[in-house]
Amino acid sequence: MDDFLLTGGTGVKLAENDGCSVYQFRNETGEGTITIYEVFPGVSLSYNDFHIRYYESEFKPDRNLFCIDHCREGRLEYPAADDAYSYVEAGDLKLDRRLTHTGHFEMPLSHYHGAMVSFDMDAACRFLPQEIKDFPVNLRALQEKFCGGIYPYVVHGAGSIEHIFGELYAVPEKIKRPYFKIKILELLLYLEALELPENPAEKPYFYRTQVEKVKAVQQFLVGHMDENFTQEEMSRRFDIPLTPLKNCFKSVFGASIGSYLLEYRMNQAAVFLRTKREMSVAEIAGCVGYDSPSKFAAAFRRKMGMTPMDYRNRLQQ
CATH class of the missing domain: 2.60.120.10 (Jelly Rolls)
Known part of the structure; x- marks a missing residue:
């Protein structure tokens, strides 16, 4: 074959x-x-x-x-x-x-x-x-x-x-x-x-138009990572009701909009800490959407288990 x-x-x-x-x-x-x-x-x-x-x-x-x-x-x-x-x-x-x-x-x-x-x-x-x-x-x-x-x-x-x-x-x-x-x-x-249920509880599916709008939302958010938008703003901007937006996004990307964006921002921050050593932690915080370096450091520590500076210094050892 x-x-x-x-x-x-x-x-x-x-x-x-x-x-x-x-x-x-x-x-x-x-x-x-x-x-x-x-x-x-x-x-x-x-x-x-x-x-x-x-x-x-x-x-x-x-x-x-x-x-x-x-x-x-x-x-x-x-x-x-x-x-x-x-x-x-x-x-x-x-x-x-x-x-x-x-x-x-x-x-x-x-x-x-x-x-x-x-x-x-x-x-x-x-x-x-x-x-x-x-x-x-x-x-x-x-x-x-x-x-x-x-x-x-x-x-x-x-x-x-x-x-x-x-x-x-x-x-x-x-x-x-x-x-x-x-x-x-x-x-x-x-x-x-394996016994199949007579009336299986199907996972939700979404029509092409909904999926395309949700993917456009995701691309917009990661392309404007240094800015902050509410889910209501995304709903209006991409002409998709708020509840379908939330449900479809979670089905497509496996996480809520907020959780997905937090994960993405922290991963990008880790990349910047590794590759852009000329940038300060405060500058990196701004690049990933945080006005407060201290709030960024706390979020990074929850995700990575160490502060941004500890993460950067560990790579230099």
Whole structure:
């Protein structure tokens, strides 16, 4: 199976050796790598590591696929209905047939780390029974259980999912292949036994117009980090009611507007302290929206566990 096609991207192959391929992706927002292992015929395991805001997918399915994505860190936007989006976050499991995997996809936090198990159904259903005698999972029935529609099915934050996938991120090289096989079979058994709610509580999704306005709000705020605006001002400026603004922002970026902006400001302040040593702490405070150096220092200490000066001096040691 050409597993690279399952990513939907266009990248450069960096290496290929003994059933393992590494691809690199780049655009003006960053870069990412995908490391793909062929585990069984028709079955692969991929590690996805991206520090990038978006990617353009040219993928169009030409075969029967079943893909299971685990998000370890970050967030990933995905189509959840016609012209509407929802978000995978850390601990979530997304299952689909890649039927909506063409076009523009965003990672709102500019990073995404996770793993993907993918099945080329024709090959996997033919070879898996030969590999594992009397294995009780019907792969086609499993695909139908989770992927009856065109949009992804998402399992949110189950502890058992973390148990299965958490151990896949630190596997000694010498046991990788046999361990991958065991974990994929464990995953299939887990999904086979998982009882789906008759009336699942769906995570909220938001229409394209709302998402675009919220992303514009985020870009405006980080572009004017040295100024302060109320949420009511943002609501009026971008013509979106206050409550939908708050709800959609938290869904897209995983935090309230205030919490997101505080995190962003403190991270940018840390960058300035490291790279702009000619700037005083008071000047940096102003650059990240604080009129009072003492209030900035207190906020920085709560976030970083030390004062701005201690942070800068520690780097010089």
